[in-house]
Amino acid sequence: MKKNIEITNTIRTLRFFANEMTQQQLAEKTGVSRQTIIAVEAGKYSPSLELAFRIADAFGVQIGEVFGYETKGENK
Amino acid sequence: MSYQEKKILTNMLSGIVVLVAYYIYAFGRYRNGLEDANDLKFWAGTMLLFIGIGVVASIIIMIIFHILYAIAIAVKQRNYDDKEINHTIEASMVEDEMDTLIGLKSSRIGFIFAGIGFVAALVSLMLGQPPFVMLNLLFFSFSIGSLAEGGFSIYYYRKGL
Numbered sequence: 001m002k003k004n005i006e007i008t009n010t011i012r013t014l015r016f017f018a019n020e021m022t023q024q025q026l027a028e029k030t031g032v033s034r035q036t037i038i039a040v041e042a043g044k045y046s047p048s049l050e051l052a053f054r055i056a057d058a059f060g061v062q063i064g065e066v067f068g069y070e071t072k073g074e075n076k
Numbered sequence: 077m078s079y080q081e082k083k084i085l086t087n088m089l090s091g092i093v094v095l096v097a098y099y100i101y102a103f104g105r106y107r108n109g110l111e112d113a114n115d116l117k118f119w120a121g122t123m124l125l126f127i128g129i130g131v132v133a134s135i136i137i138m139i140i141f142h143i144l145y146a147i148a149i150a151v152k153q154r155n156y157d158d159k160e161i162n163h164t165i166e167a168s169m170v171e172d173e174m175d176t177l178i179g180l181k182s183s184r185i186g187f188i189f190a191g192i193g194f195v196a197a198l199v200s201l202m203l204g205q206p207p208f209v210m211l212n213l214l215f216f217s218f219s220i221g222s223l224a225e226g227g228f229s230i231y232y233y234r235k236g237l
Contacts, residue, residue: 033167039174044235051173
């Protein structure tokens with residue numbers, strides 16, 4: 001049986017503590033479009049490991065401080 | 077609405093215009109008795125012509141779209157200098173991993189539509205329909221597949237992956 005997991009992130013909080021960094025600024029730092037940052041922040045898109053590391057690097061934190069997960073029931 | 081969504085919508089609109097123009101032209105000639113339904117050379121020639129028109133129209137429309145898009149940004153940011161305007165335009169046109177993934181997922185759906193159309197075209201032949209029906213079913217299903225690809229791309233941009 002496989003557990004359903006939902007990827008969570010703290011990008012909004014990290015942006016706030018990074019002097020209210022805009023989504024556009026984060027997008028430019030990570031080399032993606034603002035739309036992708038919006039989607040990642042809203043949990044609508046799970047980024048590749050590479051992008052996840054780049055986002056963490058943009059904030060100068062470990063990847064685990066940006067991304068986490070929640071278990072959502074079980075799936076057969 | 078993002079740059080990618082606007083670009084896809086523009087492409088879809090040009091596709092719809094070419095498809096409608098094809099059906100008006102080809103079936104107009106057929107209905108007026110100018111062409112024989114079984115003249116496959118006419119149908120093939122017309123389809124090739126409209127595929128060519130579609131490619132050229134798509135290129136021209138994309139050029140116009142990019143010019144209008146740049147103008148719209150320049151008007152919105154008229155208080156900024158040229159460097160910042162160029163920067164905004166370039167930043168909004170970035171293509172990344174999400175665009176690639178959405179493109180792959182939606183093109184798979186487009187191929188499903190085209191595949192269903194191909195099977196429907198073969199079935200039409202089996203049911204004794206004339207070959208021009210099969211040709212038009214093929215043309216229609218590829219066009220619908222392309223539109224579905226665009227539609228699903230927008231859906232994925234909105235809903236997420």
